[in-house]
Amino acid sequence: MLFQMVSLVLDVVAGLVAGTCxxxxxMQWQRISFHQPLGQFVFAVTDWLVLPLRRVIPPWSAWDLSSLVGAFLIKLLQYTLLWLVxxxxxxxxxxPLVGLVGMAQLVVSALSALVLVLAVMSWVNPGSPMYSLAARLSQPFLxxxxxxxxxxxxxxxxxxxLLVVLQLIGMVLASLQMGWMH
Known part of the structure; x- marks a missing residue:
């Protein structure tokens, strides 16, 4: 039971920080302004990790590699702590492979949630700023x-x-991860 409790806490904390990375x-890839509440939240949650990584990991084209590496390091730390527990x-x-698959699972889950938010907002309030933000974030995938x-x-x-494909990818990733962890 201790393992499940620690796993839940680590999953929530690592999911929040890595997901925000x-x-x-x-947001940087899509050139979305950080001068709005979501952008300020993203900076507040990730600056402590991403800014030091930027000193050693330069961006590549429009890709902020330090944010990607930060997300991977958080997931790697999560699975290392679970391994120790x-x-x-x-x-x-x-x-490292389990951490990479965990990060890919986080991407699938987050993108699924984003597409669901976009769909609901398109029915409820398509003129809202939240809809516009969700549309810009999901556009490259849709x-x-x-x-x-x-x-x-x-x-x-x-x-x-897109949701069907994401669910299929999620199933494959979960199967891979379970195979490696047992």
């Missing part, structure tokens, strides 16, 4: 699906197609 990466069972050498999935009766089903 990934949001920072996405479990008594060091399993191969220590696999922890665009390939919008090219393939036709409008049906004026309804864009590309978010549904």
């Amino acid at each position: 990934l949001l920072r990466f996405l 479990a008594g060091g069972q399993g191969a220590l050498a696999l922890l 665009k390939p699906f919008q090219r393939v999935v036709p409008l049906i009766g004026g309804v864009d089903l590309s978010p549904v197609a």
Whole structure:
């Protein structure tokens, strides 16, 4: 029971910090202003990690690699602590792969949540600033699906197609991670 409790706390804390690092990466990639409440939150949660990493990891084109590395390091720390709580069972050498898969799972979950927020906001309040932000953040992921999935009766089903693909990817990642951890 102790392991499950520690796992839950680490999952919440690591998910918040690593997820915010990934949001920072996405906001910079999409050139979304940080001069709004969400941007200020992102800076407050991630500056302590990302700014020191920037001294050694330069950006690559429009990609803020220090934010990506920060997210990976948080997930790696999470799984290392879980490995220690479990008594060091399993191969220590696999922890970087487990951390990478954990980060990919976080991306899938966060993107799924973003697409759901976008869909709900499109029905409830498509003129709101939150809808605009969600649309800009999700656009690079929806665009390939919008090219393939036709409008049906004026309804864009590309978010549904993206969600199905994300769920399939999530299943594969969970299977990989479970195989490595046992």
